[in-house]
Amino acid sequence: MATTAVDGASDRQQGAVGWLRAAVAWHLFLAVAAAAGALYLVQAPWPEATWARLLAVAILLLTIVGSGAAAVLTYRRRHAGRTLSLALNYLGALTTAVLLLHLVGTFLAIDALAANFARGIPWLVLLVVGLLVYNSGGALHDRVARTRREWIGRALAWFSALAFLFAVGLLTALQAVIARLVDSPALLALLAAALLFGVMAWALWRQPAADAFDTTNAQSEMLQGYLFLSPNLLGFLIFFAGPLLFSLYVSFTDSDAFGNAQWIGLQNYAEIVNITLQPLESADQLVTQVLDTDTYVELTRFSILGRHYVVGAQDKLFWIALGNTLQYVLMVVPLSVIPALFLANLLNSKIPGMKFFRAAYFLPSVAAVVGIALIWQWLYNATVGYINYFITTAVNFANMFLGLALTDPQIRWTSSADTALIAVAIMAAWQMLGFNTILFLAGLQSIPNTLYEAAIVDGAGSWSRFTKITLPLLAPTTFFVLVTTLIKAMQAFEEVFILMGMNPTGPGNSTLTMVLYLYQKGFQRFDLGYASALAWVLFLLIFGLTLVQFRRQRAGGSTFDM
């Protein structure tokens, strides 16, 4: 028996050694193939876009280096060789599989699956019934009856699962896929590559391979950790970091989104920030007399100590958007944070029905901004809206019963440059209030009750308890709420876009925010390069403001530990 076990272990070791040799050969082949691919790309006429060529060559160079290193290290049985090989084969298998699915039309045909899905729903219901029948067998005491019921349930589940797959078009799909594969040697090669990568990753992942490398438990756990992290990590790199870097590249071009892009360096950024200040002879002097109107347009004019000045900007709308955004932040942050703090204190009490109020205040946060904005659009209507209706009613009431002589203000909420941004800020603050309240509530509930009890024993009043215990201990929560609210406010878009209807920039551009402006530039005027530059300027602004908040938080002696 012992001999058999030793023989088995020996066989596995031999097998592992064989796989390692195959892995070394595979990585050498990969390195050579990648080198050939890189050489081809250098002289090939495609891809046309510079960024795509650079990216492809960079990936191939990384493959050459990585695969070469993996071959050498695997040959020397270094753990780093296994790690590198696993990473390369895992990524290779994923990439080739995704590419294969793309080329056979899987992703474009997801709609087709959705269209066919309804046909399979009855079978899906039957599948659930089968599983229920199978599970109900466990409750039976009679072994024969239990086995029979489980068998029936299992058979029903398998049958309905297969029927479901046929109903949604599996057979047609198989035919289509096989036909495409047979027709295209390139697809077959891709399939072979996907399988090879997959098999290599599997072989190196198995325990015999780990033993061959003398992998420790800690090293195994690390690999498993990265495996579990990989979906998120890859998602971040592909769908966030990648586009982020791409937009940085685009911001240095005059891209129009249709493949026409010339490298123009910092020109977009220069145009964004280019402003000039010129003195005026009189307050109403024509701008054409003092500014080079081929480059600048008048942004604003002002007077200091009896002297008049005009500020010209190459991109006036950027500065207007920046000013509006900062004003919006100054309104929304206090309006959604300070009331939230007091509301959270109220909601922290243990009176009957409090859960209902907590849910009610949170409701606007989970409602769609679009729906909310459309409702507020009606509320704000100056002629038939409810807000003005109630104001008029209140004014009439006061005049009639209190003998006052108030004038109905008839506020033009969204059609006056003085009130449009305020209207947007009120709506946005109302929506953010609930979420901030819940955050404060969580913070309040983490403060030990014993502190309040001790304070009461010491004779502290409610205001003292609030200012001396609640506020200091709530500082990390407050910091988090402030930072997230500020970032959200700096990125205001949907609120303005929907609420302002046909004219999202508002009267006199009074609701033109930074994100709205970059949206207009990028998606309405085909100026993607400039829009990307605007996005990076906005990022730098948000980053700077957040940094300041972090510094202030640290200087205050409290740290963010949410």
Add this chain to the structure above:
Amino acid sequence: MKRISLILLLILLALTLAACGGDDAPTVDEVEVEDVAEDDIDSETGEVVDEGEDIADEDVTESVDEDMAEDVAEDVGEEVALRWRTRPDNQAEIDVYQSISNSLDDELEGATLVYEPGGSETSSYQDVLKTELAAGTAPDVFWIPGTDIADFAMRDLLLDLSPYAEASGFDVEAFYPGPMFHLTYNPETDQTGEVLWGLPRDVSTFVLYLNMDLINEAGAPDPRELAAAGEWNWDSFLEVATMVDALGDDIYGYGQNAWWGPYGYWINAAGGGFFTEDRTACALDSEESLEGLRFLQSIYQDFDVAVPYGEDAEPPFLAGRVGMFQNGRWATPAMRASADFNWDVVKLPEGPAGPSNWLFWGAYVVNANTEHPEAAWELVQALTTAETQAQVAELGANIPSRVSEEALDAFLTYSPPANNQAFLEGLAENPATEGPLWQGSWPEFDAVMSPALQAVLTGEITVEEFADSVCVEADRTFISGN
């Protein structure tokens, strides 16, 4: 538990695989045709099951160039799927366009049509379309407003249909000349009549929607009678608006929405305009333009008889609080559905420079990257026949774009409003054609003009201040940067 996980995993894999197979709806990929008769298309797979070559290969090759001949040859003998899109204003229009798509699907041999309604509350029709064009996923045929033609054409997003039109002997003069000027404009030579970017879907003009109950209650003269008597001008307009407005604090004599069309009429009717005659520079600071603007400002600021500028005037009009509401034919369905008072329409009043109006239009164009140009051209023609236009016009939202007595007579029968003739009078009386800027950027120009106009109409700046600055900024949006 392992077994259940296994079943779920298998289902997931199989579903992924099933996604490779296509569905009932035709994809954009060409499908080998064996017979293009509808009955021979497998209802389960969308694939064609017989052989055939029904699509005529007749008379199309002689006068077309080689590329086009190749395109035609590709389309002949193949069933192609064409995606097309237009911007509907409501579900009723979506239903009509879908029904048109279904019937054209039967009529057009060799093409399977997929209609896609565009736009929603949260996504502008044009924004979505432009994004799809950039991504290479835009439909084969789509509608765009007249102001977008130049931008799209100069970015090579539209297919020049003139070779196909010439080959089929298509008569472009069957449509109103205003839109056709721009639809045949060649930006490379600055000449019109040399290319064909598309065909107009429909046209529209402005009228004043009247709340006759309010007008009668105010004892004001009936604008329709004034128009019939040739006395419908800015003075009589102001008189009616003032009398209606006097009915109460929450009643308004007049209302318009805040975009370039409504205020543009007042500028045009005074003899001014947005651009110079050759459309290469701003003309908003001309004396005629300023005269129109002064009058419009006085309606808001001096006489104060209008719904505050910038507020949507349609809700108060539908609520019965506005005497006259300036809007296009597209507002008619909402009036029919929601106005529970006695309403009708009247043509716009004559200005100092005589009658004026806008001729609004949009066109069906073909994606420059379509794989089926010949079939797409067939579809564009089919979508703009008198019969198709009549189906859409029946809904009340559009006026046929063909210069055809028959089409216009049919349009007049679609009531209410009783005075449909007012729309046609707008077409006949010197309308300014909505048009793109071939030597500039219309969106950039509008981004300068509209906020400045709004500032005037809300009283934030004077007309003189407007005149001092508006063209300095607006001229930067022309290519020459005059």
